[in-house]
Every structure is written in structure tokens, then in C-alpha cells.
Amino acid sequence: MPEARFWRENQARYNMIGHKCGKCQKVYFPPRDMCPKCRRASMGKMEKIQLTGKGSVVSHTTVHEGLPEFQMQIPYTMAIIELEEGARITGQIVDCNGECVKIGSEVETVFRKLGEEGKSGIIHYGYKFKLIE
Amino acid sequence: MREVAIIGIGETKFGELWERSLRDLGIEAGFKAMGDAGISGNEIDAIFLGNMSAGQLIDQEHIAPLIADYSGMAEKNIPAIRIEAASASGGLALSQGYMAVASGVHDIVVVGGAEKMTDVGDDAANEIMAKTADQEWEAVFGATLGSLYAMMARRHMNEFGTTKEQLASVAVKNHLNGSMNPHAQFRSPIKLEAVLRAPMVASPLGTFDFAPLSDGAAAVILAPLDIAHKYSDTPIKILSCGQAGDYMALHDRKSITRMDATVVAGKKAFKYAGIQPKDVNLAEVHDCTTISEIMAIEDLGFFKKGQGGKVTEDGSTALNSKISINTSGGLKAKGYPVGASGVSQAIEAVTQLRGEAGQRQVSKAEIALLHNIGGTGSSAIVHLLGRC
Ligand SMILES: [Zn+2]
Numbered sequence: 001m002p003e004a005r006f007w008r009e010n011q012a013r014y015n016m017i018g019h020k021c022g023k024c025q026k027v028y029f030p031p032r033d034m035c036p037k038c039r040r041a042s043m044g045k046m047e048k049i050q051l052t053g054k055g056s057v058v059s060h061t062t063v064h065e066g067l068p069e070f071q072m073q074i075p076y077t078m079a080i081i082e083l084e085e086g087a088r089i090t091g092q093i094v095d096c097n098g099e100c101v102k103i104g105s106e107v108e109t110v111f112r113k114l115g116e117e118g119k120s121g122i123i124h125y126g127y128k129f130k131l132i133e
Numbered sequence: 134m135r136e137v138a139i140i141g142i143g144e145t146k147f148g149e150l151w152e153r154s155l156r157d158l159g160i161e162a163g164f165k166a167m168g169d170a171g172i173s174g175n176e177i178d179a180i181f182l183g184n185m186s187a188g189q190l191i192d193q194e195h196i197a198p199l200i201a202d203y204s205g206m207a208e209k210n211i212p213a214i215r216i217e218a219a220s221a222s223g224g225l226a227l228s229q230g231y232m233a234v235a236s237g238v239h240d241i242v243v244v245g246g247a248e249k250m251t252d253v254g255d256d257a258a259n260e261i262m263a264k265t266a267d268q269e270w271e272a273v274f275g276a277t278l279g280s281l282y283a284m285m286a287r288r289h290m291n292e293f294g295t296t297k298e299q300l301a302s303v304a305v306k307n308h309l310n311g312s313m314n315p316h317a318q319f320r321s322p323i324k325l326e327a328v329l330r331a332p333m334v335a336s337p338l339g340t341f342d343f344a345p346l347s348d349g350a351a352a353v354i355l356a357p358l359d360i361a362h363k364y365s366d367t368p369i370k371i372l373s374c375g376q377a378g379d380y381m382a383l384h385d386r387k388s389i390t391r392m393d394a395t396v397v398a399g400k401k402a403f404k405y406a407g408i409q410p411k412d413v414n415l416a417e418v419h420d421c422t423t424i425s426e427i428m429a430i431e432d433l434g435f436f437k438k439g440q441g442g443k444v445t446e447d448g449s450t451a452l453n454s455k456i457s458i459n460t461s462g463g464l465k466a467k468g469y470p471v472g473a474s475g476v477s478q479a480i481e482a483v484t485q486l487r488g489e490a491g492q493r494q495v496s497k498a499e500i501a502l503l504h505n506i507g508g509t510g511s512s513a514i515v516h517l518l519g520r521c
Binding site: 078091 | 256257259260263269270271272273274275276277279280281283284285287288291332333334335336337338380382383384385389
């Protein structure tokens with residue numbers, strides 16, 4: 001049942017829910033059960049945190065040879081984003097031909113279709129990013 | 134711990150080998166290595182086989198006993214172990230074989246690496262490569278492995294002023310080295326302008342910034358050093374091995390312009406061998422992309438962070454310069470049968486240290502380094518090899 005792979009992560013992907021370490025306060029996204037800094041001392045102390053989805057671009061690329069599932073979107077822009085809370089994530093930047101993004105550009109999340117799962121055609125959703133004007 | 138030597142080497146051609154199966158390739162490399170070591174097969178205690186993804190690439194799992202079987206080893210009932218660390222599978226197979234001999238558990242061990250990339254087509258191959266990054270938090274959003282390396286390149290350019298010409302000069306150098314290697318998949322030198330003009334794959338990286346996805350296999354035979362001379366006039370000693378890991382996803386790493394797994398694996402290898410980066414004469418580093426080589430030569434301590442592009446452009450990493458990097462042509466020109474690449478690197482180092490590299494021979498080849506990475510750098514394995 002391949003679609004379980006997607007809905008299992010939906011809470012985090014739909015709502016930008018991360019984890020904050022109750023020991024050192026570092027914020028993680030996606031959620032982690034163990035803080036890589038505090039390890040055992042963080043067990044049972046990871047707290048859910050709602051992220052704002054706002055951040056800035058650490059690096060970016062325009063993809064011309066993409067995965068089969070993303071062929072229709074080529075060329076598309078991928079970026080690593082550092083969120084306001086400090087966690088870094090990878091996502092697509094929408095409504096942008098690649099020329100408009102720079103390292104340091106401010107972005108925020110938008111909720112979009114990510115793709116379809118093979119033959120079953122189950123659509124899965126999650127965050128992408130758009131530039132803040 | 135016993136000292137360990139490589140007493141035999143063998144590899145297939147790399148490339149799009151439509152007529153050859155993974156089984157054929159693995160057997161050919163193994164036979165050649167046995168022939169080189171002058172062993173009959175009777176002496177072999179175990180086989181370690183590096184392979185990234187046979188299950189997806191050729192629909193066959195459990196390939197270590199399969200290749201052992203068709204190599205005539207079935208009735209010897211020896212252990213055959215498949216080792217996986219994505220593109221570092223070959224390097225990890227070498228380190229596991231090394232430890233098995235060093236510990237005294239086994240005497241004669243075959244370390245192989247084999248990969249069949251071209252049965253599935255480019256799209257599927259790229260999809261499988263992307264799974265060596267974090268599937269659920271990178272690939273699912275559209276990140277290819279190439280796009281992740283492209284983001285390292287973009288950031289390296291931003292932080293250190295690395296240029297597209299400097300990236301391209303890695304490809305130009307490796308193709309020139311490959312032109313002198315009869316085993317290389319690509320035997321023609323290329324011009325800087327051709328690299329720069331190539332179609333974009335993921336900006337700023339174009340077609341020529343990437344190693345090809347090849348079919349191929351490589352094998353080496355290991356023995357305890359104290360009996361190595363029985364088999365080889367020029368056994369090559371494994372001085373040390375270091376392995377390290379890191380966050381799976383690129384975005385979680387402390388820096389995307391440095392691979393901490395490489396830094397730590399390199400430091401361990403140098404420490405165990407009691408030598409320093411300046412003692413190394415040649416290195417086969419994991420140039421799956423041009424930016425990978427630039428970061429590797431910095432992270433291994435050969436050059437200062439940020440200088441990798443500049444020193445490649447000014448020729449400091451060319452054959453018989455300050456340090457000879459990727460004399461085989463690297464993954465870029467020798468070819469990139471993914472899970473075999475780490476073993477193939479060892480073959481170039483042994484060839485150089487034996488003084489048998491012909492036109493591309495490094496004049497003072499005493500110590501060689503091998504550097505193999507998995508995914509975007511969540512695994513790194515470094516070996517140091519030396520003449521006895
Ligand atoms: Zn913590």
C-alpha cells in the first residue's frame with residue numbers, strides 16, 4: 001500500500017508541524033523523536049511546534065532533467081530554505097522561472113499538489129514556497 | 134590487527150554494456166583479479182560485494198551468493214556478503230573485507246563491486262539515485278540527486294567565488310586523464326567551452342558536470358601482508374581506512390559546502406596511518422559531479438576550504454602536479470558503475486603504486502588515497518594505500 005507512505009507524513013507536511021527540543025530549544029522539521037544535540041537527555045522532551053512557514057533561501061537550482069513524476073513541471077525551481085525558527089527544509093519554489101530567486105530571498109509556504117503515486121493515481125499534497133513580494 | 138595487502142586486481146569495461154548481465158560482469162572482474170593474484174579459487178575464504186540497488190535495477194536481490202555461485206564457488210560453501218551504502222557501496226565492501234582479514238577471521242578475501250545501471254532507462258535510474266537522498270523529505274518534493282549537488286555548487290560559488298569555469302576545469306582535467314587510461318569509458322579529451330555550453334541539468338550544473346551512469350564491475354583480492362609475497366611481487370598495503378556518516382538530508386547538515394562525513398573519514402584514515410594529507414601523491418576522489426571533486430579535495434585537507442575551484446583551474450591537481458587527482462579519469466571519464474566505483478578507485482591506486490599506469494603514471498607514487506561517498510554525503514569512506 002504505497003499511499004500509506006504519504007499519509008503517514010501528512011500532519012507534518014500539511015500543517016508545518018515540527019518538533020522543539022525541550023532541553024536545548026532547537027527546532028526540527030520534520031519532527032524528530034530524538035534531538036541530535038542532546039540525544040538521551042531529549043527523550044520524551046520533544047514538543048510539537050507550529051512553524052510559520054516563512055524563511056529565506058540558502059541555495060537554489062532550476063531543474064531541467066527531473067524525476068519522471070515531475071516531467072510536466074520542467075523547468076522547476078528547488079531550494080533549501082532556512083525557516084524563521086532555524087530548521088532547514090527542501091522544497092519547490094512556485095511561480096518563478098528560476099531567475100527571480102536569489103540566495104537570501106524571503107519566501108513563505110503555500111499548500112499545493114506535490115504529485116501522484118504511480119498507477120494508483122493517489123494525489124499527494126504538501127508545502128511549496130513562493131517569494132514574499 | 135594484522136596488516137593487509139591487495140594481491141590482485143581486475144575489472145570489466147565500463148559503459149552501456151547491453152549484452153552483459155550483472156552476473157557476467159561480476160564474474161569477469163573476479164576472474165581477472167584471481168588471475169592477477171595467481172590464485173586458483175581454492176584459497177578464497179569469503180566474498181564481499183558492493184552493490185547499490187540490484188533489486189530495483191535488475192530485479193534480482195541476494196546477488197552475492199548468485200555471483201559466488203556462477204564464479205564456481207557454490208561447493209566451497211563460502212560466505213558471500215552484499216554491502217550497501219549507495220554510491221559508497223564499493224568503498225564499504227573494501228573496508229569490510231579489509232577488517233575481516235585484519236581481524237584474522239579470514240585470510241584470502243575477494244572484494245567486488247558491481248552495478249548494472251542501464252537496463253532500466255535514464256528516468257528510472259535517476260529516480261533510484263534520488264532515493265539515496267532522503268526520499269520522504271527531499272525527493273518527494275522534486276529533488277533529484279543532481280539538483281542537490283547543484284545547490285551545493287550554487288552555495289560554493291556564493292561563499293567562495295567559485296566559477297563555472299572552475300567547475301568545468303574538473304571535467305576537462307578528468308577527461309584528459311581518462312584519455313590516457315585504456316580502461317576508461319571516455320577516451321577523448323574535452324574542451325572547456327564544450328563543458329560550459331552543455332545543456333543544463335540542474336543549474337549551475339550541466340550535462341558535462343556529471344559522471345555517466347555506467348554498467349561495470351571491479352574486484353580486488355586481499356591477503357594478510359605476511360603471506361602476500363607468495364602471490365604477488367608487488368603487493369600493495371592498505372595503510373588505513375576511515376568511515377563516517379552525517380545527516381541523511383542535505384538541508385540538515387551544518388554546511389552544504391562541506392561534507393563532514395568526508396572530513397571525519399579522512400581525519401580517521403590519516404590518524405590510523407600516521408601520515409598527513411601532504412604525504413599523499415595521488416587520490417581517487419568521488420567526482421560524481423564536478424562540485425563533488427572540488428569539495429572533496431578541500432574536505433580531505435589537500436587544499437584550504439574555498440580554494441578547490443581555483444587550484445583545479447590553475448593545474449595544481451593535474452597529473453604530476455602538486456597532487457594528482459583522479460588519474461584514472463575519475464567517475465567522470467573512467468565511468469560510474471555506482472556500487473562498483475569504490476573498488477574501481479582501488480584498482481587505479483594499485484596500478485599507480487605498482488608503477489604500471491603507463492602514460493598516466495604518477496612519477497613518485499608512494500601513497501594513494503581513495504574517497505567514496507554515498508548519496509549526497511551521508512556516508513563517506515576513505516582508504517590510504519601504500520607501497521610495501
Ligand atoms: Zn536538544
